[in-house]
Structure formats: structure tokens, C-alpha cells
Amino acid sequence: MVSAVARGEPSTALVLTMTYLMHRGISRADSRWSLRLRDALYRSAVSDGALANSLRVEPALGSPARGGLPDTVARRVGDGWELSGHKLYTTGIPALRWLAVWARTDESEPRVGVFLVPREAHGIRVIESWDHLGLRASGSHDITFREVEVPEDNLVEIAAQGPGAQQDNRALAALHLPLNALYLGVARAAQRYFHRFAHERVPSNLGHPVAETERFRRAAGEIELLLDSAEQLVFGGAERVDAGDDSYTAEQALGTKVLAARHATTAVETAVRLLGNPGLSRANPLERHYRDIQCAPVHAPQDDIVLLALGKAALG
Structure with missing residues (x-):
């Protein structure tokens, strides 16, 4: 299906693919997504066609495929978290419903985790920076987070700094x-x-x-x-x-x-x-x-x- 869509409009196919990849990752046997979060994404996709994407690439870090810690920071606030940071290449952001944000904690020994953020959350700003050679209609703009509140239940996973917290290119x-x-x-x-x-x-x-x-x-x-x-x-x-x-x-x-x-x-x-x-x-x-x-x-x-x-x- 992805290939067929791409023959007509590859930017649309890219946005669709990113949602497919998220759903594929969520459904894996070793997935750390809670049943509640899985259900939220699945139901919104079926009922509303809701799109989702993972946000990992950053200005200073580049791609996490080469290792390193994100600059996007999650701070403990009450029973939840606050996210602040800057992500690049958020493909499909004009139409996304869900953002899976990769961030580190501000603890003395940082942990790295993924936080599920609704697109309409307060404190999110889209910078329309996408001016690319190809796939120009994909809307892969920059996005910033300024003290965006994330409930504890929206924490997908968190791990201590180390190999387990980095992107595993082989597993993916x-x-x-x-x-x-x-x-x-x-x-x-x-x-x-x-x-x-x-x-x-x-x-x-x-x-x-x-x-x-x-x-x-x-x-x-x-x-x-x-x-x-x-x-x-x-x-x-x-x-x-x-x-x-x-x-x-x-x-x-x-x-x-x-x-x-x-x-x-x-x-x-x-x-x-x-x-x-x-x-x-x-x-x-x-x-x-x-x-x-x-x-x-x-x-x-x-x-x-x-x-x-x-x-x-x-x-x-």
C-alpha cells in the first residue's frame, strides 16, 4: 500500500508510513507501551484516522542513530512531567494527533524516555522551516516544547543512560x-x-x-x-x-x-x-x-x- 500511495504522492506516503511504523512498534511483543496508551492510539486511528509520529532528531544531536543524549528535557512536576526542547523533521506535523517525544530527565543521573504528547497540548509551537529538495509537501517542520505538561500515565518508557537508552539500529x-x-x-x-x-x-x-x-x-x-x-x-x-x-x-x-x-x-x-x-x-x-x-x-x-x-x- 505504501508503494502504491507513493506512486501518486510520496509526501502523503511518508506521513502514512511514520504512523504505520509507530503502530508496528507498539504492537511488538516486546513493546513497553501500556494497554491504555495503545488503546488510545488504536481507537483514534480507527475512529478519526489519527496520525502519529516519533520525534527524535534535534539541532545539536542530529540523528540518534549515531548515539548521544537528547537535549529535550523532562522535569518532574507534581504527579507528572514537563517537557521543554526542540525537535527537527517532525514529518506530518500539520496533521498529526500524537507525538512520541524522546527526552532525557533533568536528574543528576539522567534517564532517557519516550513521552506521548497530544498535538493540541499547550506549549507546543511549530516553526515552518521545511524547505527541502524533495518530499516538500510532507510538512516536516521544526517543533518546540515549552513546559508542556505530560501526565505520568503518558510516560511510554524510561531507562537509565547507557546502550539500552540509545537507538538500536539493528533491532529497528x-x-x-x-x-x-x-x-x-x-x-x-x-x-x-x-x-x-x-x-x-x-x-x-x-x-x-x-x-x-x-x-x-x-x-x-x-x-x-x-x-x-x-x-x-x-x-x-x-x-x-x-x-x-x-x-x-x-x-x-x-x-x-x-x-x-x-x-x-x-x-x-x-x-x-x-x-x-x-x-x-x-x-x-x-x-x-x-x-x-x-x-x-x-x-x-x-x-x-x-x-x-x-x-x-x-x-x-
Whole structure:
């Protein structure tokens, strides 16, 4: 479904994917979400289509995929908490209902936790800063919290500082498969336009569509090979995860994340090169697909972290 939505509007697909990922995490057997909080999210999603996202990235820290403590602080106030801080890339914030905020306590020995905050809570401010190369309609703006009150019951989890409090890229590996599916949708949309162009473009010196030339046919074959192989990795991996296949390893999911992003990006770039200047015109749909696909390799964990993990496993 994510891939199908992304063929038409990848920004919408990204917002949807973030909600899916939260729901997937909540439903895991090892989830620390209370039954009350799970029920609140599930019911609002079913009754109102409520969207949710996790807020982790910060100006000073960057992505938690590389370790470190958040600057967003949770302070004890009475029977609850107060949150203050600044988050980046809050995808879908104009439409979100729920915010799962990653923060540290202000204790002498800080603990790190996740706090569920309703979007309408007092003290939240959206800074409309999103001005990106791709996925421009995703509304991934900055957001600040100023003494936002959070009831004790809305504390999802909290842990002492240490490895357990950091983002576990290996454990989260399979959750990146829906994002891969999103960018494959972008690449398939680019491929669809490439085919249309090839059939409609009839240069006067040829007298027939460029789709009949070896150059375009060879490129079309390369694009299909790249995308077909990437889809086998992504959709095959997703089927194994859904089936509870324990033989599907985190390393395989991480490898799929890298390869699928590379294949999708290369496929779109190949189409753009064949079209030449028309492919980079703002009036051309391919230009938007080209911009959007540049976001594929950026999602954490990035290639260097993944390759290091794969290398350690291979040599271990």
C-alpha cells in the first residue's frame, strides 16, 4: 500500500508510513507501551484516522542513530512531567494527533524516555522551516516544547543512560522496509513517465518513437532490472517479517535498506540522463521524482553505519 500511495504522492506516503511504523512498534511483543496508551492510539486511528509520529532528531544531536543524549528535557512536576526542547523533521506535523517525544530527565543521573504528547497540548509551537529538495509537501517542520505538561500515565518508557537508552539500529532494521517501499513507488512513477516519454517522443530525424531505439530499450531494461530486484528484496523481506520468520536477520534488513535505496536512485537517475534537459525542467514530472528520490539514502541509519554493522557481522 505504501508503494502504491507513493506512486501518486510520496509526501502523503511518508506521513502514512511514520504512523504505520509507530503502530508496528507498539504492537511488538516486546513493546513497553501500556494497554491504555495503545488503546488510545488504536481507537483514534480507527475512529478519526489519527496520525502519529516519533520525534527524535534535534539541532545539536542530529540523528540518534549515531548515539548521544537528547537535549529535550523532562522535569518532574507534581504527579507528572514537563517537557521543554526542540525537535527537527517532525514529518506530518500539520496533521498529526500524537507525538512520541524522546527526552532525557533533568536528574543528576539522567534517564532517557519516550513521552506521548497530544498535538493540541499547550506549549507546543511549530516553526515552518521545511524547505527541502524533495518530499516538500510532507510538512516536516521544526517543533518546540515549552513546559508542556505530560501526565505520568503518558510516560511510554524510561531507562537509565547507557546502550539500552540509545537507538538500536539493528533491532529497528526491519522497520525500514516500508520506507524502502515508499521510494520504490517514487522510482516506479518515474519509470512510468520514462516509458510514456519514450513512446511519445518522435524526433524528426528518426521518424519513429525513441522507444524503438536500442539506447532507450537498453536503459528501459536496466531500470526494470534495478527496480524488480529491489522489490524482491523489500517485499520479500516484508513478507518474512510479517510471517514471523526468525531466519530473516537484522543484517539482511539493513542490507536491503542500502541496496533498495541505491537501486531506486540509480533507476531514476538513468531515466533523467536519457531525457536530458527536459528531464530537469520543473514542468516535467520526472524532475519531481528525481528530487524526491534523493531523500532515499538520507533516512537513518545511513550507509556507513549499515556497512560497518554488516562488515562486523561478516568478519565476526
